Amino acid sequence: MGGPDFKMKKNEHRVEVLAEADVAKAIYAAQSLSQEMGFEKTARFMIATAVSELARNIFVYAGAGEVAVQAVEVDGKWGFEVIAEDAGPGIKDIALALKEGYSTGGTLGLGLPGVKRLMDEFYIDPERQIGTMIVARKWL
Amino acid sequence: MTYESPVDLAKELPVTLLWDRILMLSIVGVVDSMRSQAIMTAMLTKIEETEARIIILDILGVEVVDTAVANHLIKITQACRLMGCTCIVSGISPAIAQTLVQLGIPLSDVVTRVTIRDALIHAFQVLGLEIKPIALGAPVVQPLRK
Ligand SMILES: Nc1ncnc2c1ncn2[C@@H]1O[C@H](COP(=O)(O)OP(=O)(O)O)[C@@H](O)[C@H]1O
Ligand SMILES: [Mg+2]
Numbered sequence: 001m002g003g004p005d006f007k008m009k010k011n012e013h014r015v016e017v018l019a020e021a022d023v024a025k026a027i028y029a030a031q032s033l034s035q036e037m038g039f040e041k042t043a044r045f046m047i048a049t050a051v052s053e054l055a056r057n058i059f060v061y062a063g064a065g066e067v068a069v070q071a072v073e074v075d076g077k078w079g080f081e082v083i084a085e086d087a088g089p090g091i092k093d094i095a096l097a098l099k100e101g102y103s104t105g106g107t108l109g110l111g112l113p114g115v116k117r118l119m120d121e122f123y124i125d126p127e128r129q130i131g132t133m134i135v136a137r138k139w140l
Numbered sequence: 141m142t143y144e145s146p147v148d149l150a151k152e153l154p155v156t157l158l159w160d161r162i163l164m165l166s167i168v169g170v171v172d173s174m175r176s177q178a179i180m181t182a183m184l185t186k187i188e189e190t191e192a193r194i195i196i197l198d199i200l201g202v203e204v205v206d207t208a209v210a211n212h213l214i215k216i217t218q219a220c221r222l223m224g225c226t227c228i229v230s231g232i233s234p235a236i237a238q239t240l241v242q243l244g245i246p247l248s249d250v251v252t253r254v255t256i257r258d259a260l261i262h263a264f265q266v267l268g269l270e271i272k273p274i275a276l277g278a279p280v281v282q283p284l285r286k
Pocket of ligand 1: 053057058061062086088089090091097098102103104105106107108109110111112113132207
């Protein structure tokens with residue numbers, strides 16, 4: 001994907017992730033936006049779960065960062081977008097991080113591959129010099 | 141309310157004795173690492189206290205079951221088993237089920253049910269108990285239909 005030309009972006013909500021409690025804030029932001037946009041229950045649950053994974057990764061692996069959720073429109077189609085950004089150690093081997101079961105944190109290693117499956121689009125910026133930037137979208 | 145430690149928080153969790161040897165705990169909201177630890181502590185403490193054989197953990201009101209929460213559920217289930225108690229996770233809604241499948245969580249070792257009622261039926265079966273209408277002529281309470 002990359003950066004498609006948006007006609008519109010709206011209802012952006014940014015959540016600073018500094019502590020574990022901020023993961024909950026990101027979840028609530030994702031829930032209210034997806035509800036407002038009219039996603040059905042299962043899709044809302046999947047979106048909130050994906051946002052939770054990305055926010056938790058920031059807290060665990062980078063210590064601090066930001067999660068932004070927003071409604072985006074491309075060619076008349078609306079989607080939920082989450083951008084997770086941090087200035088932590090970054091992901092050296094993106095393909096490896098996306099492998100099921102790969103974890104440097106001793107956890108399940110299913111978060112990133114899970115987010116990829118839960119959302120319609122998933123992108124980790126390979127050019128990023130410092131930290132990590134991940135974008136994921138789900139279309140209405 | 142804020143809690144100092146998982147041990148303090150565990151004391152507040154209402155693990156309830158539903159029937160002889162059957163415990164239940166409902167959890168709601170966002171489950172963070174401290175709450176997960178508190179949930180495990182509260183469950184294991186009560187299992188020891190009551191010598192329960194079954195504990196029902198209802199997760200219907202949990203906001204998100206991500207890989208971290210699922211990992212905690214697996215660990216809680218394993219710890220309960222070590223104490224000779226089966227943990228049944230109830231409250232698996234269609235949304236939770238589909239999300240867990242997408243995440244690829246290895247939950248095959250965890251006993252799951254849709255409702256607390258289903259979990260209780262399973263618990264009675266495990267304990268060799270049966271619920272049946274009382275003798276003819278006695279006032280009959282119609283079972284509620286869903
Ligand atoms: N924001 C991040 N910054 C640095 N590394 C990360 C970040 N997010 C994920 N990673 C790396 O990718 C790996 C896989 O992440 P994930 O799939 O969420 O599984 P888990 O969190 O269980 O390890 C992590 O173990 C970590 O090494
Ligand atoms: Mg993770």
